[in-house]
Each structure stands twice: as C-alpha cells, then as structure tokens.
Amino acid sequence: MISFSNVSKLYSEDGAALRSVTLKIPTGDFVSIVGQSGAGKSTLLKLLSAEERPSEGSIIIDGWDITQIKKWQVPYLRRQVGVIFQDFKLLPKRTAFENVAFAMEVGGAKTKEIRDSVPQILKLVNLLEKAEMYPNEMSGGERQRVSIARALAYKPQILLADEPTGNLDALHSWDIVQLLIKINKLGTTVLLATHNDDVVNALKKRVVTLSKGQVVSDQEAGTYKL
Amino acid sequence: MTMIKTSSWRILRNALQNFQRNIWLSLATTIIMTLTLIMTSFLYFLNVLGSEVLNTIEEKVDLSATFKDDIAEDQISIIAEDIRSRADVQEARVVTSEQALEDFRARHADDPFIEESLRELEKNPLPSTLFIIAADPRQYQTIASELETERYEPFIESVNFENSRTVIERLIAVMSGVRNIGLVTTVVLASLVIMIMFNTIRLAIYSFREEIDIMRLVGASNWFIRGPFIIEAVMVALLSVIVSTFVLYPVLETINPEVQRFFFSGQAEPFSIYSYALSHWTTVIGLEALLAVGLAVFSSLVAIRRYLR
Numbered sequence: 001m002i003s004f005s006n007v008s009k010l011y012s013e014d015g016a017a018l019r020s021v022t023l024k025i026p027t028g029d030f031v032s033i034v035g036q037s038g039a040g041k042s043t044l045l046k047l048l049s050a051e052e053r054p055s056e057g058s059i060i061i062d063g064w065d066i067t068q069i070k071k072w073q074v075p076y077l078r079r080q081v082g083v084i085f086q087d088f089k090l091l092p093k094r095t096a097f098e099n100v101a102f103a104m105e106v107g108g109a110k111t112k113e114i115r116d117s118v119p120q121i122l123k124l125v126n127l128l129e130k131a132e133m134y135p136n137e138m139s140g141g142e143r144q145r146v147s148i149a150r151a152l153a154y155k156p157q158i159l160l161a162d163e164p165t166g167n168l169d170a171l172h173s174w175d176i177v178q179l180l181i182k183i184n185k186l187g188t189t190v191l192l193a194t195h196n197d198d199v200v201n202a203l204k205k206r207v208v209t210l211s212k213g214q215v216v217s218d219q220e221a222g223t224y225k226l
Numbered sequence: 227m228t229m230i231k232t233s234s235w236r237i238l239r240n241a242l243q244n245f246q247r248n249i250w251l252s253l254a255t256t257i258i259m260t261l262t263l264i265m266t267s268f269l270y271f272l273n274v275l276g277s278e279v280l281n282t283i284e285e286k287v288d289l290s291a292t293f294k295d296d297i298a299e300d301q302i303s304i305i306a307e308d309i310r311s312r313a314d315v316q317e318a319r320v321v322t323s324e325q326a327l328e329d330f331r332a333r334h335a336d337d338p339f340i341e342e343s344l345r346e347l348e349k350n351p352l353p354s355t356l357f358i359i360a361a362d363p364r365q366y367q368t369i370a371s372e373l374e375t376e377r378y379e380p381f382i383e384s385v386n387f388e389n390s391r392t393v394i395e396r397l398i399a400v401m402s403g404v405r406n407i408g409l410v411t412t413v414v415l416a417s418l419v420i421m422i423m424f425n426t427i428r429l430a431i432y433s434f435r436e437e438i439d440i441m442r443l444v445g446a447s448n449w450f451i452r453g454p455f456i457i458e459a460v461m462v463a464l465l466s467v468i469v470s471t472f473v474l475y476p477v478l479e480t481i482n483p484e485v486q487r488f489f490f491s492g493q494a495e496p497f498s499i500y501s502y503a504l505s506h507w508t509t510v511i512g513l514e515a516l517l518a519v520g521l522a523v524f525s526s527l528v529a530i531r532r533y534l535r
Contacts, residue, residue, distance in 0.1 A: 049443075078445030089440055106446035108233045150444065 001026055002048070002158065002189065007057035009043050009213075017043040019213045020057070025191070027062070027157070030184045032200045033193045034224050035210035041193035044210070045160045048191070049081050050074045061158070079107050082151030082159045082188075086166035088143045090135045096122065096146045097131040103153040117153070125149045125179060141172030148179060152188075159183060161192045165199060173199060197224035233450060241457035244430055251426045252462055258422050259466035259521070260473070262415040263514050267474050269408035270513070271499055276401040278497045279489045289366050291373050292353040292383045302354055305381060309358060309373075314365040319357045326352040333491050353383060416521060423462075423525035427455055431533055438533060448534050452527075459526040463518035471511060478503050 002025040009018040018040045025031055033041050046052040047059055050069055058067045066077060090099050097118055104114045122128045125145040135143050144164055151159055161180060165173035177192075177199050184190045194200060200207055200223065207222030208215060217225070245252050293302055302320055310318040321329075327350050334340040360366050370387045372378075431438065441451050482500040490496035503510055 072447070075445040075447045078443065083443060089436075089443065091437060091440060102440070103444040105236055106441050106444050106450060108230075110232055154445070 001060075001062060003060050004044075004047075005057055005060075007047065007054045007059060009040075009047065009052060010055040016213050018047075018054070021210075021213075021215055022057075023208065023215060023218070025189060027189055028184070028187055030181070030190045030203070030205045031192070032203060032205060032207045032222075032224075033191060033210060034195060034197075034200055034207060036195065039210040040213040041210055042162055043213075045083070045162050045191060045193055048158065048160055049083050050077050079154040080156050080158065082148075082154065082156035084144065084147045084151050084159070084161045084164050086163040088135070088140075088147045088167075090143060090146055090150075092135055095132050095134055096127055096138070096149070099135070099146055100149045100153055103150045107154055109153075121149045121152050124152065124182075139172065140168045141175050144168065144172075144176050145179060148176070148183070152183065156188065158189045158191065161190065161194075163194055164192070165194060165196050170198065174202075177203065200224040237450060237453035238457060240454035241461065244434070244454050244458045245461055248426070248430050248433070251429060252458070255419075255423055255426045255462050256465050256469065258415075258419050259462060259518055260469045262412070262419050262521075263466055263470035263518055264473055265408070265415050266412050266517060267470065267510060267514060269405070269412055270510070271478070271503065272404060272408060274502060275485065275489070275497075275499055276397075276405075280397060280401075282490060282493070282497070289358040289360065289370055290386045291356045291358070291378075292386070293355070293381055294383045295353065297354070297381050299354075301381060302356070305378065306356055309356065309369075312369070312372075314361050314369060315358055316361040317357075317359040321355050321357065323350045323352050323354045326355065333487075416517075419521050420525045423459060423522060424529045427459065427526045427529040430455065430458070431530065435533075451534060452530050455530055456523060456526050459522035460519055463522040464515065466518050467511060467514045470514060474510075475500075475503060 002023075004021050004023040007018055007021045008016060010016045021040075021044065033044060035041050043052060047054055048061070048066075050066055054067055058065055060066070061077075061080075064077075069077060091102065094102060100118045100121055101114045104117065109117070119128060119131065122131050125148050127142060127145050127149065130138060130142060135146065138146070144167075148159075148164075159180070164176050164180075168176065173196060180190050180192060181203075192199075204221045206218070206220050207224065209217040209222075209225065299322065302322070306318050306320045309315055327344070330352060331341070331344065358369060360369060366387060370385050373382060373385045438451055478500045482498055485499055486496040
C-alpha cells in the first residue's frame with residue numbers, strides 16, 4: 001500500500017508542483033496518472049523514488065514513512081522501486097544483458113545470481129535473443145524493454161513509469177503497455193504517468209487526473225479526460 | 227560478507243577501468259604527483275644532510291693549535307700527551323705536517339695546478355696541528371688560554387678558536403633559508419597536485435555522469451559510486467611513489483660522491499646520503515606514500531562530493 005497524505009511540493013514561493021495530494025494505492029494496483037505537462041505527474045513519481053522530498057505531508061510505502069528516510073537508506077528504497085523513463089537512460093556502451101546486469105551488480109548481487117537472473121528477466125520482456133545487442137542497434141520499443149528489464153532486476157514491489165511511451169509510435173507503445181500489464185499481473189504495483197489518451201482509454205484501469213498539482217479526478221476503470 | 231567481497235571486487239574493477247579509460251589524465255596526474263614527491267624527498271634529505279654537516283662541524287674542530295715550523299715530532303707528542311692528560315680534554319689529536327700535506331694532496335688529487343704548485347715549493351707549507359675536543363664545550367676557553375701561556379709559547383704558533391662557531395651559525399642560516407624555499411616549493415607543488423587531481427577526477431566524473439546517474443537511479447550506495455574514484459586516486463598515488471623511488475635512489479647514488487667530497491672531505495667514514503636513504507627506506511617510502519595517498523584521497527573526496535547530494 002502506498003499512501004500520500006496531504007503531500008505538497010513547493011519549488012518556490014509561488015510555484016507549487018503538488019498541492020495537498022491525498023491518495024491511496026493498494027499493493028498490486030495499476031494506476032495511470034494523467035494530466036498536462038507541468039500538472040505534477042513526474043513530481044509525484046520522483047517523490048516515490050526519493051529523488052525529491054515533499055515540502056509537506058507524508059508518503060508511506062508499506063508502513064515505511066519515506067519522507068523521514070535517511071540519506072543512506074535511499075539506495076535501499078530505490079532497489080524496491082523500479083523506475084523507467086521516456087528517454088530510457090541506458091548505458092550506450094553496454095549490451096542489453098550488461099545494462100541489466102549493471103543494476104544487479106550495483107545492488108551487490110552475486111555473479112552467479114546475475115548470470116542466472118538476467119536471461120530470465122530478458123525473457124520476460126521478450127528480448128532474450130537480443131541480449132548481446134547495444135542500445136543503438138535496437139528500436140525505441142526494444143530499448144524501453146531493456147530499461148524495464150533493468151527496473152525489474154531487483155524484483156521491485158513498485159514500478160514507476162514516467163512517460164514510457166513518449167518517444168514511441170503507437171504500435172511500440174502498446175507493446176510496452178502490454179508488458180506493464182504483464183508485470184502488474186505478476187504482483188508489482190505499477191504507476192504509469194502518461195498523456196497518451198489511447199493507452200489510458202484502452203487500459204480500463206484506475207485513472208488519477210492531476211491539474212495544476214492537485215488531484216481533480218480519481219476513477220476506477222477511468223478514461224483520459226482533461 | 228560475500229556481498230561486501232563481491233562489491234569490493236567490483237569497485238576495484240571499476241577503478242581499474244576508470245584509470246584505463248582516462249589514461250592520459252591519469253598519467254598527467256601521476257607525473258605531477260611524482261614531481262611533488264621527488265621535491266619533498268629531496269627536501270627531506272637536505273634536512274638530514276644539513277644536520278649531519280652541522281654535527282660534523284660541531285664535532286670536528288672547536289679548538290686547534292698550530293705548531294711552529296721547526297718543532298720536532300717528539301716534542302709535539304709530549305705536548306699532545308700533556309694536553310690529553312687534562313681532565314677537561316676529551317681528545318687531542320695530532321696531524322703532522324706530512325699528514326696534512328698528504329690529506330691536502332688527496333683532497334685535490336684531480337687538480338693538476340695544486341699538484342704543480344706543491345712541487346715547486348721546496349718546503350712543506352702546512353704546519354703540524356693539534357686538534358682538541360673538549361669534554362664540555364664550555365671548557366674550550368680555559369683550554370685555549372692554557373695553550374696561550376708562556377709555557378707553550380716557544381712551540382705554538384697560534385691557537386685557533388671560535389672560527390668554527392661563526393661558520394656553524396652561518397650554515398644554520400643558509401640551511402633554514404634553503405629549507406624555507408624548499409617548503410614553499412613543496413607547498414606550491416602540493417597545491418598544484420590537489421588542483422590537478424581535483425580536475426582530473428572531475429573530468430573523469432563528468433565522463434561517467436550518465437553511469438553515475440543510472441547507478442543512483444538503480445540504488446547504488448554512495449560508497450559504490452565513490453569507491454572507484456578514490457581507489458583510482460590511490461592507485462595514482464602509489465604509482466607515483468614507485469616512480470619517484472626509482473628516480474630518487476639512482477639520483478642519490480649518483481650525487482653521493484660529489485656531496486661527500488663537498489661536505490665531508492677528509493673524514494675516515496664520510497656520511498653517505500645514499501646509504502642513509504637505503505637504510506631508512508621504510509621511512510622514506512612510508513612518508514612518500516602517506517603524503518601521496520593523503521593528497522589523492524583528499525582531492526578526490528572533495529571533487530566527488532557535489533555529485534553525490
């Protein structure tokens with residue numbers, strides 16, 4: 001369970017990215033967060049990975065108040081919260097396999113564990129046969145799948161997807177969304193920030209709409225509306 | 227435990243990779259670091275040499291009496307024995323005129339002009355001398371006065387005292403001057419090292435910023451990110467210690483005869499700066515390593531800090 005209570009994030013006196021957001025997301029949920037650019041979608045996700053700290057309010061993940069988190073605890077939080085981005089953030093000089101292995105190495109996984117797990121994860125995202133390819137030899141959709149594989153390396157409880165289809169065409173976008181659904185079905189809570197209305201409407205899952213930093217609508221099996 | 231072992235190995239491997247990927251920067255840093263170490267070591271040896279020279283001079287002659295030309299050796303021995311028997315005299319050593327000439331020749335063996343001049347002189351120009359070391363430096367004045375009494379007047383030409391005092395004082399002044407210049411040079415070089423190390427690591431971090439970004443994203447601890455850069459800096463430091471040692475010792479070996487001739491000529495066992503460096507190798511290399519690693523770790527920690535908020 002993720003719960004936001006009265007969370008605000010102020011970047012300056014007059015510019016608030018989030019205002020008094022209160023939100024509960026049960027474990028295993030799939031939530032789309034929609035809204036125009038600057039509505040606060042990315043900020044909401046960054047608060048969950050402790051990239052940003054809220055100015056007010058508290059955020060609790062499974063009983064862990066991450067607004068009180070110590071600096072040294074941040075890496076541990078990040079291993080439980082996978083993140084994927086619009087621009088993939090892959091290491092260009094490493095193959096798909098190495099990109100995923102890198103994340104596991106960082107977390108101190110044993111070499112044998114890495115050798116065993118990485119192919120499984122790549123198989124999950126349907127990229128096993130491209131394991132030895134470099135990011136620039138892959139399509140956008142494939143790169144995003146590598147980045148999802150990397151986010152899954154720690155078997156996180158939560159997956160944050162910040163505009164994952166922003167750089168992809170409709171076909172590849174749908175491919176990625178299918179993959180997110182699959183990951184969600186395996187038990188991971190997925191938060192998808194997007195302004196792709198086709199994707200949101202086809203999902204028929206919970207939709208939280210943000211506008212100017214506030215939650216303006218929260219519907220089960222909702223649609224994209226602004 | 228295994229996790230720490232695995233992580234340590236990965237940090238080490240990343241450090242080696244960093245060093246290799248930024249090979250030219252790493253080499254430049256190593257060279258500057260090596261220069262600093264060599265400078266500092268020479269300063270160190272200069273200090274050692276200085277105090278050794280001071281010791282020798284202090285010990286050497288504080289009081290000497292030159293005999294008149296025509297005094298027989300027997301007479302000289304009697305006077306020497308006489309002086310030696312005094313309670314306030316620790317040692318009284320006679321250098322006969324023949325011995326003095328021999329020493330003088332040996333010291334200027336490679337100077338044909340001096341050899342020539344000596345040959346032209348029919349008589350040995352050097353007097354026999356009695357060198358006296360007092361049991362206590364404060365007693366020199368008393369001994370000197372004794373030698374100047376009528377009793378010794380027929381034999382002794384002159385009593386030389388106090389000359390070395392001024393030499394010692396002058397030497398101390400020169401030494402501290404040299405030491406200050408050396409210290410300033412070392413400080414300047416050390417700050418250069420810090421600045422260059424600092425920038426090297428910043429450049430390295432800049433070229434790794436994507437990786438660092440992603441490492442943070444996937445939950446790398448700060449030590450996992452910081453470790454390779456610090457280890458790389460330590461590797462540069464240790465490499466510099468090795469290089470400077472390989473430069474320093476041959477140089478010391480080469481200049482040692484010159485130094486000995488200049489400062490310690492005429493001694494039976496002249497102080498050898500090279501042997502000193504050899505027998506004190508742990509101190510020399512230890513101090514170098516301490517300085518180098520200290521500089522390296524300090525500058526890398528400062529350089530990295532801002533990338534790990």
